[in-house]
Amino acid sequence: MVxxxxxxxxxxxxxxxxxxxxxxxxxxxxxxxxxxxxxxKASKPLPVETIFKLPSPLPTWPPGEGFASGTIGLGGLEVxxxxxxxxxxxxxxxxxxxxxxxxxxxxxxxxxFSMLGSYAQPNNRPLFGWVLAARDLTAGALKQxxxxxxVWSSNSSKIKQDGNGYIWLPKPPDGYKAVGHLVTSSPExxxxxxxxxxxxxxxxxxxxxxxxxxxxxxDVYGLQPSSxxxxxxxxxxxxxxxxxxxxSCLKNAKGSSSSMPNLNQIRALIQAYSPWIYFHPDEQYLxxxxxxxxxxxxxxxxxxxxxxxxxxxxxxxxxxLNGSSDGAYWLDLPADPAAKEQVKxxxxxxxxxxxxxxxMLGATFTDVAIWVFYPFNGAAKAKVKFINVSLGKIGEHVGxxxxxxxxxxxxxxxxxxxxxxxxxxGMWLSASELEFQGGNKPVTYAALHSHAICPRTGVVVLGNGxxxxxxxxGRGNLVMDTAARFVAxxxxxxxxxxxxxxxxxxxxxxxxxxxxxxxxxTEKVEKLLPGLLKATLxxxxxxxxxxxxxxxxxxxxxxxxxxxxxxx
Numbered sequence: 001m002v003x004x005x006x007x008x009x010x011x012x013x014x015x016x017x018x019x020x021x022x023x024x025x026x027x028x029x030x031x032x033x034x035x036x037x038x039x040x041k042a043s044k045p046l047p048v049e050t051i052f053k054l055p056s057p058l059p060t061w062p063p064g065e066g067f068a069s070g071t072i073g074l075g076g077l078e079v080x081x082x083x084x085x086x087x088x089x090x091x092x093x094x095x096x097x098x099x100x101x102x103x104x105x106x107x108x109x110x111x112x113f114s115m116l117g118s119y120a121q122p123n124n125r126p127l128f129g130w131v132l133a134a135r136d137l138t139a140g141a142l143k144q145x146x147x148x149x150x151v152w153s154s155n156s157s158k159i160k161q162d163g164n165g166y167i168w169l170p171k172p173p174d175g176y177k178a179v180g181h182l183v184t185s186s187p188e189x190x191x192x193x194x195x196x197x198x199x200x201x202x203x204x205x206x207x208x209x210x211x212x213x214x215x216x217x218x219d220v221y222g223l224q225p226s227s228x229x230x231x232x233x234x235x236x237x238x239x240x241x242x243x244x245x246x247x248s249c250l251k252n253a254k255g256s257s258s259s260m261p262n263l264n265q266i267r268a269l270i271q272a273y274s275p276w277i278y279f280h281p282d283e284q285y286l287x288x289x290x291x292x293x294x295x296x297x298x299x300x301x302x303x304x305x306x307x308x309x310x311x312x313x314x315x316x317x318x319x320x321l322n323g324s325s326d327g328a329y330w331l332d333l334p335a336d337p338a339a340k341e342q343v344k345x346x347x348x349x350x351x352x353x354x355x356x357x358x359x360m361l362g363a364t365f366t367d368v369a370i371w372v373f374y375p376f377n378g379a380a381k382a383k384v385k386f387i388n389v390s391l392g393k394i395g396e397h398v399g400x401x402x403x404x405x406x407x408x409x410x411x412x413x414x415x416x417x418x419x420x421x422x423x424x425x426g427m428w429l430s431a432s433e434l435e436f437q438g439g440n441k442p443v444t445y446a447a448l449h450s451h452a453i454c455p456r457t458g459v460v461v462l463g464n465g466x467x468x469x470x471x472x473x474g475r476g477n478l479v480m481d482t483a484a485r486f487v488a489x490x491x492x493x494x495x496x497x498x499x500x501x502x503x504x505x506x507x508x509x510x511x512x513x514x515x516x517x518x519x520x521x522t523e524k525v526e527k528l529l530p531g532l533l534k535a536t537l538x539x540x541x542x543x544x545x546x547x548x549x550x551x552x553x554x555x556x557x558x559x560x561x562x563x564x565x566x567x568x
Contacts, residue, residue, distance in 0.1 A: 046092075048102050052126035052432035054415065056439040059272055061413050062264040068413040072364055075254030076138040077202050079364075080113055081238075081411040082106035083130045088118065088183045089165035091154065094215035099123040101213035101220065103165065103183040109133050114142060114196040117180010117239035117247075120212050120220055128432040130409075131180070131238035132250065134196060142196040145170035148189045151181065151242050152218055159215055167220075167242050172197035177248040179203065180239030203248040204234030212240055225249045228361065228566035230492065235361035252362035257493040259363050259410040266357055266488060269368060273406050273415045274483035276437055277372065280448040281476035285376045285400075286346035287451075289485075290354075290503055291315065293375050296343050297334030301512065303327065309335070316503025329508035330553055333375070333398055344376035348478060352485030354504075356557060359493055360566065365416070366408045367567075370482055371489075371557045374400035378449025381470040382525075382540065394521050394541065395450065395469075399510025399553045401560075402451045404444055405567055418442050419567040422452040422471065426567060429455055441483075445473035490558070504558050511553020 061068045071080045085104035092100040104119045113133040121129050136142040148168040155164055163185050170178040176197040182190050209224035220242050225234030233252040241247040261269060279286065291314035299309035300319065309332070312318055320329050333340040356369040380395030405419035407428075419428050434455060435443040445454040454460070454473035461470060491498040522541055526534045557563060 046099060046123045047125050048121060048123040048127050050126045052128035054431065054440045055436045058413055059268060062262075062268055064262045064265050066259040067261040067265050067366075067410055069259070070411060071135075072252075072259045072410060073137070073254060073256070074202060074250070074252050074362075075256070076136075077141040077198065077253070078135045078137055079132045079237075079250070080110060080135075081130045081409060082109065082133050084108050085119060085127070085129075089154075089185050090123070090162045091165065091213065091215070092123070092160035092162075094159065095124070095213035096122045096211065097124040100160070102127075103167075105183070106131050106133060110135075115180075115194065116196060116198070116237045117178075118183040119238060120183070120240045122212055125430065126432045128430060129238065134198065136196075141199050141202060143173050143176050143199075144192045145178065145195065145197055146173050146192070147171040148182070150189075151246075153187065155187075157216060169243060169246055170195055170197055175200050177203035178246065179237045179248050179250055181242055181247065198248075198250065201253055202251055204251040206234075206236065206241065206247055206249040208241060208244070209236070218242070223247060223249060225361065230358045230360070230564050233362045235364045250362070252364070257359045257363045260359050260493050261357070261366055261408075261410075261413075263488070263491075263494060263497050265413075266355070266368070266491070269366070269406070269408060269413065270355070270483050270486055272413075272440055273368075273408070273442070274481065274486070275370065275404055275406075275418070275442045275444045277404075277453070277480040277482065278443065278445045278475045279478040279480075280446065280472065280474040282474075283378075283446070283448055283476065283478070285344060285374055285378050285449065285451075286348045286478070287351040287372050287374045287480065288343075288346040288348075289350050289352050290373050290501075292347050292350045293343065293373065294503070297336065297339045298343070298375075299332050299335065301330050301332055303329070315501060316506055319503060319506040320508065321502060321505045323505070323507050325507040325509075325555055325559055327509070327513075329506075330512050331399055331508070331510050332512050346375050348480065351480065352487060353480075353482045354557065355486055355488040356490035356563065357488060357494075357498075358491070358564075360407065364410055366410055368406040368408065369403050369557070369562070370405070370486075371401060371403045372446075372451070372480075372482075374402070374451055376400065377451060380450060381448075381472070382537070394518060394525075397511045397553055400451055401510065401554055401557055402446070402453055403557070404442075404453045405562075406442075415440060415442075418444075418455075420444065420453040420455055421567075422447075422454070423450065426453070427455075428567065445475065448472045448474070490563070500558075504556060506556060507559050508555070509553035510556060513552045 071078050084107045086107045088103045090102040095101045100123045112135045119129055119131045151167045151169050153166045166184045168182040172178050178197050205226045206223045207226045208221035210222040212220040220240050223236045234249045236249050294312045295314040300312050301309045333343050354371040358367050360367045377397045377400035403421045407417045409416050415431050417428050417430050420426050437443045452471055457473050459472045488498045489504050
């Protein structure tokens with residue numbers, strides 16, 4: 001029998017539906033964008049409208065030869081770095097995040113210096129850039145263009161823009177090269193004395209470096225020299241290219257490294273910019289010094305004589321230092337199980353960092369590679385569609401080397417960008433994109449187990465289609481101040497001022513080859529997955545590089561490509 005509802009029950013139900021209707025209407029109203037909302041959104045300042053500055057002023061650098069002197073001589077041509085701009089034209093569509101880009105020309109050039117080209121930047125980040133201006137010291141290193149070619153104009157483009165923009169290519173005289181485009185807001189050709197071209201012996205081959213803006217099959221890119229490394233002399237003028245192959249880079253024809261910092265200045269750079277490295281709350285395997293690892297039972301193995309490993313002195317002076325990396329030698333953890341587990345955990349209190357200081361981009365920049373050593377790299381984790389799984393022993397290896405690189409302008413000593421090494425690659429980020437703590441010190445995060453260097457917390461999946469290795473960074477209580485204990489182990493341009501420790505010249509592996517069966521480990525993981533995802537997992541694991549799989553211990557810093565080359 002159905003009992004009739006009491007009047008109080010009816011009142012409660014009516015009240016519930018009334019409130020439900022009110023909240024539904026309110027939600028619909030809030031979700032609608034009024035004309036005022038749209039106006040506020042449209043008028044919201046773009047990031048590029050804010051000028052980025054490092055949190056603290058630059059320090060006064062110790063005295064030296066040419067570092068942070070404001071100009072750099074290239075042998076008949078002198079250049080300076082200009083970071084103040086006058087806006088020429090802007091578009092509000094296209095490019096990164098579809099926010100458009102802004103084009104500038106350098107302002108307040110010093111007496112005697114000439115403009116080499118315009119500067120361009122995406123609107124999705126604060127204004128933080130530079131272009132070079134040049135002064136002729138030989139009465140022939142610079143010349144005016146003989147004409148201009150209109151490369152592109154926004155006249156016929158249906159884009160949101162501030163007026164119209166025109167991009168011009170200077171036509172250089174014979175024997176000279178253009179190193180930058182000009183941007184104007186007028187269809188009239190710029191004056192010939194507006195910009196200068198450089199003599200061919202001061203020019204180098206360029207390639208694109210980062211997408212700045214694009215629309216309707218027209219694209220603008222940054223520039224970098226095609227050849228980069230400690231011996232390469234090319235560098236960008238800070239300009240852009242809108243026509244592939246039409247713009248050249250500059251070259252340090254003098255080939256001098258007199259603009260590089262001396263040892264006291266290097267110490268000052270580290271005190272100013274040394275990164276913090278935060279470890280994940282669940283991290284089990286922390287860094288140590290190399291000497292701690294060696295004196296706490298690390299063993300040297302030789303192929304064919306695996307049954308008689310030998311101990312190593314803390315400096316590594318008894319390691320094979322013949323420069324051979326043919327797999328004949330490798331290091332491993334102590335043989336004693338208890339000691340092995342202890343060494344695997346590392347020793348953060350003892351850990352320090354190892355600096356390699358090198359000239360880059362024609363010695364217009366100093367790269368400070370900050371190397372961190374971990375006795376052990378933990379197992380990897382994977383994301384397979386909607387499921388996160390541990391990969392068992394896959395990814396484990398002994399002797400993990402990671403690094404973060406600071407790129408500092410030799411014109412003024414300002415930190416311009418930072419490279420974050422991640423497995424067999426990495427990424428450059430502008431200083432304007434970084435998190436800072438304690439002044440101008442970047443904050444970085446060591447990913448769980450892999451120790452890949454990350455610029456922020458969170459999870460990144462290294463793979464495609466929702467399948468790949470998880471790189472998980474978090475901010476735990478343990479942190480490493482890389483300025484607390486550091487030693488310069490490499491600075492070729494300083495000669496005998498920096499002494500390389502013996503272990504740096506050990507070319508063998510810092511860990512043994514794989515000691516587990518990948519197929520067996522894969523089968524263990526497959527049992528945790530639905531049938532349709534098993535093949536997906538196998539395909540993903542087979543595509544991983546050896547460094548991620550842990551198939552072989554890594555080589556030391558000096559035997560990496562980036563020791564003499566650029567970060568890739």
